[in-house]
Amino acid sequence: MSNEYSDSNQVTEGRKVMKNFKLNTLLQLGLVFILTACGANGGAGAPMAANSDPLPSWNDGSTKKSIVSFVEMVTTEGAPGYVPADQRIATFDNDGTLWSEQPMYFQLAFAMDRVKALAPKHPEWKTKQPFASVLKGDMKGVAASGEKGILQLVAATHAGMTTEEFEKTVREWITTARHPKTGMLYTEMVYQPMLELLTYLRANGFKTFIVSGGGIEFMRPWTEKVYGIPPEQVVGSNVKLKFEMRDGIPTLKKLPEIALLDDKEGKPIGIQMYIGQRPIFAAGNSDGDQQMLQYTTIARDNADTLPRFGLIVHHTDSEREWAYDRKSPMGKLDKALDEASKRGWTVVDMKNDWSKVYPAAPLKSSQG
Amino acid sequence: MSNEYSDSNQVTEGRKVMKNFKLNTLLQLGLVFILTACGANGGAGAPMAANSDPLPSWNDGSTKKSIVSFVEMVTTEGAPGYVPADQRIATFDNDGTLWSEQPMYFQLAFAMDRVKALAPKHPEWKTKQPFASVLKGDMKGVAASGEKGILQLVAATHAGMTTEEFEKTVREWITTARHPKTGMLYTEMVYQPMLELLTYLRANGFKTFIVSGGGIEFMRPWTEKVYGIPPEQVVGSNVKLKFEMRDGIPTLKKLPEIALLDDKEGKPIGIQMYIGQRPIFAAGNSDGDQQMLQYTTIARDNADTLPRFGLIVHHTDSEREWAYDRKSPMGKLDKALDEASKRGWTVVDMKNDWSKVYPAAPLKSSQG
Numbered sequence: 244m245s246n247e248y249s250d251s252n253q254v255t256e257g258r259k260v261m262k263n264f265k266l267n268t269l270l271q272l273g274l275v276f277i278l279t280a281c282g283a284n285g286g287a288g289a290p291m292a293a294n295s296d297p298l299p300s301w302n303d304g305s306t307k308k309s310i311v312s313f314v315e316m317v318t319t320e321g322a323p324g325y326v327p328a329d330q331r332i333a334t335f336d337n338d339g340t341l342w343s344e345q346p347m348y349f350q351l352a353f354a355m356d357r358v359k360a361l362a363p364k365h366p367e368w369k370t371k372q373p374f375a376s377v378l379k380g381d382m383k384g385v386a387a388s389g390e391k392g393i394l395q396l397v398a399a400t401h402a403g404m405t406t407e408e409f410e411k412t413v414r415e416w417i418t419t420a421r422h423p424k425t426g427m428l429y430t431e432m433v434y435q436p437m438l439e440l441l442t443y444l445r446a447n448g449f450k451t452f453i454v455s456g457g458g459i460e461f462m463r464p465w466t467e468k469v470y471g472i473p474p475e476q477v478v479g480s481n482v483k484l485k486f487e488m489r490d491g492i493p494t495l496k497k498l499p500e501i502a503l504l505d506d507k508e509g510k511p512i513g514i515q516m517y518i519g520q521r522p523i524f525a526a527g528n529s530d531g532d533q534q535m536l537q538y539t540t541i542a543r544d545n546a547d548t549l550p551r552f553g554l555i556v557h558h559t560d561s562e563r564e565w566a567y568d569r570k571s572p573m574g575k576l577d578k579a580l581d582e583a584s585k586r587g588w589t590v591v592d593m594k595n596d597w598s599k600v601y602p603a604a605p606l607k608s609s610q611g
Numbered sequence: 612m613s614n615e616y617s618d619s620n621q622v623t624e625g626r627k628v629m630k631n632f633k634l635n636t637l638l639q640l641g642l643v644f645i646l647t648a649c650g651a652n653g654g655a656g657a658p659m660a661a662n663s664d665p666l667p668s669w670n671d672g673s674t675k676k677s678i679v680s681f682v683e684m685v686t687t688e689g690a691p692g693y694v695p696a697d698q699r700i701a702t703f704d705n706d707g708t709l710w711s712e713q714p715m716y717f718q719l720a721f722a723m724d725r726v727k728a729l730a731p732k733h734p735e736w737k738t739k740q741p742f743a744s745v746l747k748g749d750m751k752g753v754a755a756s757g758e759k760g761i762l763q764l765v766a767a768t769h770a771g772m773t774t775e776e777f778e779k780t781v782r783e784w785i786t787t788a789r790h791p792k793t794g795m796l797y798t799e800m801v802y803q804p805m806l807e808l809l810t811y812l813r814a815n816g817f818k819t820f821i822v823s824g825g826g827i828e829f830m831r832p833w834t835e836k837v838y839g840i841p842p843e844q845v846v847g848s849n850v851k852l853k854f855e856m857r858d859g860i861p862t863l864k865k866l867p868e869i870a871l872l873d874d875k876e877g878k879p880i881g882i883q884m885y886i887g888q889r890p891i892f893a894a895g896n897s898d899g900d901q902q903m904l905q906y907t908t909i910a911r912d913n914a915d916t917l918p919r920f921g922l923i924v925h926h927t928d929s930e931r932e933w934a935y936d937r938k939s940p941m942g943k944l945d946k947a948l949d950e951a952s953k954r955g956w957t958v959v960d961m962k963n964d965w966s967k968v969y970p971a972a973p974l975k976s977s978q979g
Binding site for chain 2: 329407450459460467474475484485486509512515516518519520534537538543
């Protein structure tokens with residue numbers, strides 16, 4: 244410590260006053276700074292300041308209240324529902340839960356753009372379905388090819404590349420391609436209320452994971468920047484890989500064989516494989532998330548007393564986003580909606596519960 | 612801010628002085644507190660205090676120096692070798708790298724204990740290899756059954772259970788079973804210098820992962836307590852799982868089919884599947900780690916300029932642990948040792964580089 248002022252009376256007087264006044268203020272400021280700094284680094288357990296709303300894009304009501312009550316319960320040390328930070332695992336579906344999924348899964352738009360880019364090397368695609376429909380821009384034909392057709396598109400455009408080559412094509416596409424209806428980048432079509440929820444959970448010591456039917460390597464290049472979720476906390480469908488030395492460089496090649504289909508029953512399997520712990524919080528928006536919500540919320544036995552939370556995003560807003568549920572070809576929400584009331588899962592009514600949908604307004608209208 | 616003292620001359624004088632002196636000191640103290648507090652929560656990037664030795668069980672010498680130099684380089688902001696915290700990924704083999712593996716992989720000891728426990732339900736094992744050898748205590752017979760026999764033992768004792776039942780048997784065994792030579796719990800046979808290295812890396816913003824040929828579900832129940840590595844940062848071999856509703860309870864059953872054999876070529880595959888980023892630091896002790904070390908340290912192209920570190924634990928200490936390398940049936944270190952000098956991997960000479968092996972002394976002699 245510097246002695247420059249140590250003999251000054253001013254300092255002595257000042258010190259006495261400081262002892263009563265400024266020291267406390269500065270320490271308090273310091274404490275706020277510590278909490279903020281740790282929170283920004285994903286540090287565990289720093290509570291939010293009491294008088295700021297951590298979920299400003301959620302309208303007041305029972306949905307918001309149930310979320311906040313749950314988080315307050317599991318973080319209140321000594322209270323009955325307290326959950327130690329290392330067990331605060333939260334899993335989120337991606338398509339339709341963290342970002343939009345209409346009129347088709349965004350990864351399918353990526354695969355279709357790849358088909359168009361690769362078509363000159365594949366003259367046979369002109370007459371082979373579902374490729375022919377993609378090249379003609381015939382969305383109904385693509386849809387008619389069903390799940391099998393979509394898997395064919397994904398396999399043909401994703402397999403055979405190295406993981407690095409694939410990552411490069413994703414990075415290029417995700418930073419340039421725009422949604423046909425809104426004119427926005429796809430990563431701008433994430434839900435502002437869900438971004439707030441992710442941040443709120445992390446600020447309260449949760450680890451947040453994506454558990455999506457989408458491709459793990461399609462999501463990882465951008466999830467940290469967009470959601471604050473690092474690559475190793477992304478679980479998704481993936482293909483088998485092969486290790487190869489190419490000109491002395493170790494590479495991993497994507498094979499045309501599914502290793503994990505991370506949807507429906509595949510979601511609890513993905514959770515166990517990748518996370519190794521049952522979540523206490525899970526959020527989804529479709530029947531593809533039903534098993535994840537069951538696995539998360541249904542108590543094993545009488546000793547299994549941790550509080551648990553299931554959240555379903557119900558797409559009810561045809562003006563700001565889309566309205567669909569029981570009969571939607573994408574993101575069908577039917578059985579899981581029926582089960583929600585039985586299990587006490589919280590259903591988000593997008594139209595009424597969210598004051599804002601996307602972080603910024605669309606460039607074009609999202610209707611139609 | 613309170614106005615209570617706002618008209619006081621003392622305060623005015625004091626403030627002037629504080630502006631020059633105390634404010635800075637307090638802010639500096641606050642900064643130290645922030646770094647400490649964040650570090651304790653596993654926050655990224657908090658440097659170690661300069662004058663405490665973060666690796667006290669490592670003898671001074673070129674090995675320790677190379678580790679410390681690397682960590683200082685990648686954490687020095689603005690310097691040429693700086694690596695942002697989100698890319699500071701470190702992967703560690705487990706058997707022979709973080710804990711001992713002689714006279715057999717500890718998981719094999721677990722599987723053999725399970726065979727003995729389950730034998731009454733399997734009368735056919737009395738005459739069927741490798742089970743018969745296990746039941747007779749004939750270790751040579753077990754060894755003669757080779758890798759195939761070991762996989763048979765593991766499959767027979769691990770498959771068919773739910774993940775929860777399996778976890779329970781691991782927890783019971785790991786807290787009670789003792790090593791035949793040392794009399795120690797297996798989790799006491801972890802390497803003190805490697806525990807220090809894990810802590811040192813995390814204190815410098817690294818995320819630490821296990822990437823082991825051992826079973827992922829055999830390790831996860833105890834790695835957080837023993838190594839400070841949470842379940843989702845453990846990568847290991849694993850079998851396929853099946854989701855089943857049993858009496859209304861969602862369960863996951865272990866199937867007798869390998870999903871990932873996380874050894875040799877399987878290690879870079881496991882890294883990409885689970886972590887999704889190339890490490891900048893990898894540690895192993897055998898040829899099973901060769902591909903992980905290659906994948907971690909070999910530059911892709913001229914643009915791939917991040918500093919990278921390969922570490923090999925060489926078992927040279929027949930008194931305090933075991934001495935083995937090129938012809939060992941467990942943890943064979945041959946090709947990877949030859950490659951180490953070519954690639955600049957750091958080879959730990961256990962006998963000379965480590966002042967301590969285990970956190971506590973063995974109950975019995977480890978020799979023989």
